[in-house]
Amino acid sequence: MSTVDTVLAHAAARREESRARWFELLRIPSVSAQPKHAGDCRRAAEWVCEQLRAIGFTANVRETKGHPVVVGHHPGPTGGGRHLLYYGHYDVQPPEPLELWTSPPFEPVLTDGPNGPRVVARGAVDDKGQTMTWLEALRFWHETAGGPPCRVSVLVEGEEEIGSRNLAEFLEENVEELRADLAVVSDTNQWDAKTPAISTRLRGMLYTQIDIRAANKDLHSGLFGGSALNPINLLTRILGDLKDESGEILIPGFYDEVPDLPEALRKQWDALNFDEKAFLGGVGLSVPAGELGRGALERLWARPTADVNGIWGGYMGEGSKTVIPAEAHAKVSFRLVPGQSPTKVLAGLRDFIVARLPDDAQVSIQVFSMSEGIEVPADSPYITAAKGALEATFGRPAVLMGCGGSIPVVSSMKRILGLDSLLVGFGLDDDQVHSPNEKFDLNCFEKGIDSHVRLLGALAGG
Structure with missing residues (x-):
């Protein structure tokens, strides 16, 4: 033996x-x-x-x-x-x-x-x-x-x-x-x-928290609605701009370092016969999301992503409170493929947000993790x-x-x-x-x- x-x-x-x-x-x-x-x-x-x-x-x-x-x-x-x-x-x-x-x-x-x-x-x-x-x-x-x-x-x-x-x-x-x-x-x-x-x-990771601030305190939505900037409205609009209807991420330069999948590797992955329907069915879903025109394993293993992991601001207690909040916050993460620079993606994200900020809005971005x-x-x-x-x-x-x-x-x-x-x-x-x-x-x-x-x-x- x-x-x-x-x-x-x-x-x-x-x-x-x-x-x-x-x-x-x-x-x-x-x-x-x-x-x-x-x-x-x-x-x-x-x-x-x-x-x-x-x-x-x-x-x-x-x-x-x-x-x-x-x-x-x-x-x-x-x-x-x-x-x-x-x-x-x-x-x-x-x-x-x-x-x-x-x-x-x-x-x-x-x-x-x-x-x-x-x-x-x-x-x-x-x-x-x-x-x-x-x-x-x-x-x-x-x-x-x-x-x-x-x-x-x-x-x-x-x-x-x-x-x-x-x-x-x-x-x-x-x-x-x-x-x-x-x-x-x-x-x-x-x-x-x-x-x-x-x-x-x-895949690598860039995990951020986006904090947008406007007024110096929460405001009465009846007295200030229609005049004062609402940070939650602004933040959700910016987050909605991150992707188009095909699932493509719209930060300029985001895909500059993303290589195409080699044909030999694509064939190797196709031969695995991955069942995406069963994969999604196990968590109660049925329709694939992500970039259109890409295979399931390519989307999961070889393409980058952008996801909002959490969002909050204003009044979140029981019942109603009619306020325009002073602040809005979101946690946003990016899964990155080999070759992408987390530092470059972070700079692109910052530019993307700043370009959409009106007067009276300020943004800060916290970074919790970066890896290639x-x-x-x-x-x-x-x-x-x-x-x-x-x-x-x-x-x-x-x-x-x-x-x-x-x-x-x-x-x-x-x-x-x-x-x-x-x-x-x-x-x-x-x-x-x-x-x-x-x-x-x-x-x-x-x-x-x-x-x-x-x-x-x-x-x-x-």
């Missing part, structure tokens, strides 16, 4: 122990966006640190200007080989609205699902469950072989869900310590419940190794796919550390990430562990 087979057998015999450790982490309400949970974020960091120390890592909880980072190192066997940097995050999204959960969000529950048992809890898949897949794989290599088959470093942060706002500075301050040959990230999806996937491209899109060559030797490990685990070839989401640290690790990332994830489209009743199928969790056991063996060579 090979070493990898021995580790796999050991992992299979300890499924309940893996699940128990996963549940421990899920019970910590490490919501990075809410100050009341700062202590819980630190507790989650300390928990991860303790797990690493228990499996032979030198590990520490490190301070940032926000929530702490966990860094761990294992020298691996003597004689060289690759150096892998594993990345994950222990922070989670807020659980609200609580009334929509079928069970308490921080008390994991094992329930039945169409693909077998599933675990429901905030962070079940994003990213505590996925982080645990490789953490458990490292544990089982330690328990059977004395440690991983190559040098391994670990970086687990606590601010991914708020844009990794302090991580770039941490990376810049610790470049030499964190240098490696490859970053391994599990924060993406499988193709479907039975088919593994490797994400070879991520990433594309990894499909012929990378790391991709080849991952394809073999995944096919051996799932019994079918892995799909090379894009990802419409953004993982800010991936672009930061490329820019600051010079590291490419191997994006191997085990989530599913119906995991309700960021929504009530987030879940992770138990089969995906267990196959994730086995995949990482094999992947460690496959990547260990120099």
